[in-house]
Amino acid sequence: MTTTIDRLFDVADLVTDEEREWQLRARELAQTRIAPIIDRAFEDRRLPVELLPAVGELGAFGMHLRGHGLPGASSVAYGLVAMEFEAVDSGFRTALSVQGSLAMGAIQRFGSDEQKARWLPPMARGEAIxxxxxxxxxxxxxxxxxxxxxxxxxxxxxxxxxxxxxxxxxxxxxxxxxxxxxxxxxxxxxxxxxxxxxxxxxxxxxxxxxxxxxxxxxxxxxxxxxxxILPGSRGLSSPFACLNEARYGIAWGVMGAARACLEVAVERSRTREVFGTPIGAKQLTQAKLADCFVEYEKGLLLALHLGRQKDAGRLGHGQISVGKLNNVREAIRIASTCRSILAGDGVTSAFPVMRHMANLESVRTYEGTDEVHQLVIGRELTGLAAF
The missing domain is CATH 2.40.110.10 (Butyryl-CoA Dehydrogenase, subunit A, domain 2)
Known part of the structure; x- marks a missing residue:
């Protein structure tokens, strides 16, 4: 299941065997169960809820949380799973985030022992959304x-x-x-x-x-x-703590969408011919692909760095804003450039790129817009709040 992009830069070289296993199992589920139906689901405006129990069977809901039978996987492992889901569709990765990072995260962080015992196990199994x-x-x-x-x-x-x-x-x-x-x-x-x-x-x-x-x-x-009432919740810092979990996952997830667009563009560049040669043999096309790949690799390395910082307990909200702002912004640019390589066919449902482009506009907006994250980073740099 090695991808075209993996052959030039494989994150497997930088993660543990356990983290890689999480990634490969998520990729298997995403490519064999979600990918075959996602275009139809997008056209029908329908979340494929019938697949949510399969995510529970994978153990991905709340996988980075501990206690009550939850896996307690590393933040990097969770990021890799988010990336594989979003490589198929941002909407399905969003379901992973809402369930595991936001809803389950709030209960795990701020709930009573009774609330945790009542809700976390069935939510982890995908039996309760x-x-x-x-x-x-x-x-x-x-x-x-x-x-x-x-x-x-x-x-x-x-x-x-x-x-x-x-x-x-x-x-x-x-x-x-x-x-x-x-x-x-x-x-x-x-x-x-x-x-x-x-x-x-x-x-x-x-x-x-x-x-x-x-x-x-x-x-x-x-x-x-x-x-x-969640007894441990008090003040806006409580929901913001949950949002930081979701924003972290986005930094990884959007690199999956970027990778999917880039893989399609690379393949198309080899097979579509103009002026007697594949477009991939043209300098302008290779320059576009190279620039996209460089930004993808940088974004993935940034996500990995944030994950290691998070697992070490050193990840601040300013750093999370850097990851969300940069990686979403670059994923959108990569998707747009790949669409141009596909030319007119790029706006059709024959390729997933336009779907990813549309989805990424929502990802850019939720969990803090570009402007919000710019102001968070600006406050970290100057010590002055401009909100």
Whole structure:
């Protein structure tokens, strides 16, 4: 299962045998189960939910978490899995991230022992799907404007508000909803599916991430018991800690999309002939391919460095912003350049490049836009906040 790109730069040379095994098993699942149906799913605007249990069987949901039977794999191993999933489609990698890094990550980090024991094992198996309800229609990248409110009512809580772009919410068994309590402090709450007043509506008019599932949420007098609150959550630092996990995975994932586009462009350059020779024999085409490959290799090495820093407990949010900003930006450039090599055929569904290009525009926006990450990095450099 060695790819064209692997022959010039193989990350296997830089990872452990266990990490490589995770990567190869993820590649097998992605290429044999997801790839054959993903184009149709994209056209049908449908997340292939029937494959989510297979991800659970792989052990990839929450694979980097520990306790309650979770694998406790390295951050690098998780990154490699994310890369293999996104090499097929960003939307399916997003499902991995929402379930494992956001929903399960929030419960593992901030939940009670009872909450962890109740939800983490079935979520790891893919038997219970979770969501992470933070973003609001008016807030976007500024969750400090959060309007969703939680007020005490006897021994319990009542939630009211709206959320937007919430992954997996309409098929989830449980979700983490972030709301401000009566003191204005952001807290996390577990909201089971079917709770009266909770409605999740899929967003159907997307031109990107069509083989994915994002929803609008309405919470109208949603009544929850006292033990629905995540006891360890307090303040915006709680959801931000979960977002950092997701942003880390993106730095790896988008390199998978970039690799897939580059492999297609390399193959096409060998087989399409113009002016009597394959286009791959033309200097301009080789220059494009070389530039794309250099940025792919740099991005993958950056992701690997972040993973090693993360496993060593030294990864800061500024470094994560570097990875998310650079790798998404370069993946988009690589996809665009590869599309140009494919010429007119590049905009058809005969090749996955245009699908990757469309998906990457969403990846560029979620978990912090380019501008947000530029400001995070700027603050790290100057010590001055420009938000």
């Amino acid at each position: 979770g969501f992470f309800g933070l973003t609001e229609p008016q807030g976007g990248s500024d969750p400090g404007t959060m309007l969703t409110a939680a007020r005490r009512d006897g021994d319990g809580w009542v939630l009211n508000g709206r959320k937007r772009w919430i992954g997996l919410a309409s098929i989830a068994a449980i979700g983490v909803v972030w709301a401000k309590d009566e003191e204005g402090v952001v807290r996390g709450f577990l909201v089971p599916a079917g709770t009266p007043g909770f409605v999740a509506t899929p967003i159907d008019d997307k031109l990107s991430m069509r083989a994915s599932l994002q929803c609008d949420l309405e919470l109208t007098d949603v009544r929850l018991p006292a033990d629905a």
